[in-house]
Structures are given as structure tokens and as C-alpha cells.
Amino acid sequence: MKLSANLGFLWADRPLPDAIHAAKAAGFDAVECHWPYIFDIKEVSMALAETGLPMLGLNTDRGDTSVGENGLSALVGREADARAAIDQAIAYAAALNVPNIHVMAGFAQGDAAHACFIENLIYACENAAQHGMTILIEPLNSYDAPGYFLTTTRQGLEVIKDVGRANLKLMFDCYHVQLMEGDVSHKLKALLPHIGHIQFASVPTRGTPDQGELNYAHVFKVIKGLNYSAPLGAEYKPSGDTDASLGWMKTLAG
Ligand SMILES: O=C(O)[C@H](O)C(=O)CO
Numbered sequence: 001m002k003l004s005a006n007l008g009f010l011w012a013d014r015p016l017p018d019a020i021h022a023a024k025a026a027g028f029d030a031v032e033c034h035w036p037y038i039f040d041i042k043e044v045s046m047a048l049a050e051t052g053l054p055m056l057g058l059n060t061d062r063g064d065t066s067v068g069e070n071g072l073s074a075l076v077g078r079e080a081d082a083r084a085a086i087d088q089a090i091a092y093a094a095a096l097n098v099p100n101i102h103v104m105a106g107f108a109q110g111d112a113a114h115a116c117f118i119e120n121l122i123y124a125c126e127n128a129a130q131h132g133m134t135i136l137i138e139p140l141n142s143y144d145a146p147g148y149f150l151t152t153t154r155q156g157l158e159v160i161k162d163v164g165r166a167n168l169k170l171m172f173d174c175y176h177v178q179l180m181e182g183d184v185s186h187k188l189k190a191l192l193p194h195i196g197h198i199q200f201a202s203v204p205t206r207g208t209p210d211q212g213e214l215n216y217a218h219v220f221k222v223i224k225g226l227n228y229s230a231p232l233g234a235e236y237k238p239s240g241d242t243d244a245s246l247g248w249m250k251t252l253a254g
């Protein structure tokens with residue numbers, strides 16, 4: 001099983017180029033990140049070249065985090081900011097050969113927010129297609145992100161249908177899906193054609209995957225059985241030093 005280190009959480013105390021080297025040394029096959037924009041593209045590119053690790057994904061900017069924004073694309077009246085964030089993500093991703101961009105919806109509700117999200121996603125998909133990129137949308141759980149627009153895979157499928165573009169896929173984060181819906185094994189099977197990337201962490205604590213209510217030994221077997229061979233994103237929050245948290249790589253994913 002191939003693994004991608006999510007550097008938004010793993011080695012998050014280090015500059016991104018250093019975190020990429022740490023992921024390589026730990027045996028990861030790929031990396032992904034959240035918001036890499038403060039880091040110089042040339043330095044990140046050099047770290048990727050030196051390690052040979054692909055960067056699989058990054059997120060659009062969240063907006064003004066000082067007032068709690070968590071994405072812009074479903075916010076009515078913020079279309080210009082949302083599209084600037086999409087442009088920024090595509091440019092950064094294009095420079096690093098990153099194939100997936102997670103377009104973050106933000107805190108919003110209702111039909112107007114849905115329509116706004118659809119229009120911004122069409123914009124994102126059409127621009128991303130010119131670079132051969134996929135746009136991802138990710139349902140987030142309502143404990144961590146109360147009021148976030150996109151919360152379930154069912155809602156994600158409605159959005160995908162309404163956008164109607166082949167390069168729009170679901171980020172299936174087992175952690176969020178288990179908290180909001182459960183039934184992770186059946187959902188993975190049913191949604192496979194729509195899944196662009198899979199992430200994992202323990203439930204409910206978002207720690208290493210060898211603990212908690214979701215049995216990842218089983219989930220990883222299910223994923224293997226689906227012939228899904230892309231790296232799975234380790235997006236958990238280590239309770240201390242990241243290197244000391246990696247025992248699960250041998251016991252669960254070895
Ligand atoms: O929180 C998550 O699960 C994400 O994958 C993310 O990209 C930021 O919210």
C-alpha cells in the first residue's frame with residue numbers, strides 16, 4: 001500500500017522543503033499539503049526533485065483566517081476572491097506538477113451558496129483541465145467545522161452532478177466520513193468512480209490510524225480489494241514528534 005504524508009499535519013513544525021525530506025526519510029511514497037503558499041516554489045520544487053516524491057494535492061486559500069474563514073467558493077458575494085484563490089492554487093500546482101486541487105467551500109448554507117459553489121467549481125474545473133488537473137471537494141465533519149457548506153458524500157455527489165465536469169472528484173477522508181455517516185467500507189465501494197483521493201486518521205481523535213473506532217486494518221484491505229493503488233493520505237495530528245508517531249506504517253500498512 002502506498003502512502004502520502006499530509007504535511008499540513010505531519011512535520012508541520014518544519015518548513016515545507018524540510019518536511020518533504022522528512023517524509024522521504026520515513027518511507028512515504030508521496031506528499032500532499034494544505035496551504036503551501038508562504039513557501040518559495042523553487043525551494044519546494046528542489047525538495048521534490050531531490051527526494052523524487054510527487055506532491056499529490058494542495059488546497060485553495062481559506063480566506064481571512066483571522067475572522068475564521070475556511071474557504072471561499074460557496075460564499076455569495078465573494079466570487080472574485082474565490083476565483084483568485086483558485087487561480088493561485090492552479091498556478092502553484094502547475095509549477096510543481098501537482099495533480100489535485102481541493103477547492104474549499106467555506107461556511108455557508110442554502111440554495112444560493114450551492115449555486116455559487118457550482119459556478120466557482122465550473123470555473124475551477126475548466127481552468128484546471130487546461131493543465132490536466134483534477135479538482136477535489138471534501139465533505140468536512142460538523143464537529144471540527146460547524147457550519148461548513150459541504151458535510152456529506154451524498155451532498156458531494158449532488159454537487160458533482162450539478163457541475164457536470166469529468167475532472168471534479170471527491171476527497172474521501174475516512175475520518176470525516178466515519179464521523180458524519182459511518183458505513184465507510186460500503187461507501188468506498190459505492191463511491192469509487194467519484195473518488196479522486198483518500199485520506200485517513202483515527203476516529204474520533206484524528207490521531208494515528210492504529211487506534212479509535214475505525215479499524216484501518218480492515219479499511220485498508222477493502223481499499224486494496226477495490227484495486228485502488230494510489231497513495232493514501234496520512235492526514236492525522238501526531239500527539240508529539242511526527243517521527244515517533246509512525247509505528248502504524250509497519251503494523252497497518254507494511
Ligand atoms: O481537514 C481536512 O480533512 C482537509 O483534508 C483539508 O484539506 C483542510 O480542511
Ligand SMILES: [Mg+2]
Pocket residue numbers: 138173199235
Ligand atoms: Mg481531509
